[in-house]
Amino acid sequence: MKQHQYQITVKHVADAQGNPSAYTEELQFNAYNHDDMFKVLEHLTKAQLFDDEKTKAFAVGLKLFGETLLENKDHPLFKDFMPHFGQFMKTLKQTVKAQNAAQDEQ
Structure with missing residues (x-):
């Protein structure tokens, strides 16, 4: 199966108390997916299920x-x-399709 290739990077910015992270390294790895994640993100963003940051996290x-x-x-x-x-x-x-259709009608 042909797959899209992604490089994922995670950087710990702050701990649960808001203090700057003690971690200096980033977690980085390659991931593959049968879907184009940017198109998925586009559909989810348009549906406005969550705010922008939550939508990105949810999609990925x-x-x-x-x-x-x-x-x-x-x-x-x-x-x-x-x-x-x-x-x-x-x-x-189904939810995204309905939400996007509603957005198109506006």
């Missing part, structure tokens, strides 16, 4: 997690969860 987290599930669907850890994730994705796509 969902696509990274979802691809791991799909690539390991027979793994015992995910076996019981797969049907629920499938239903969640159907609901999400």
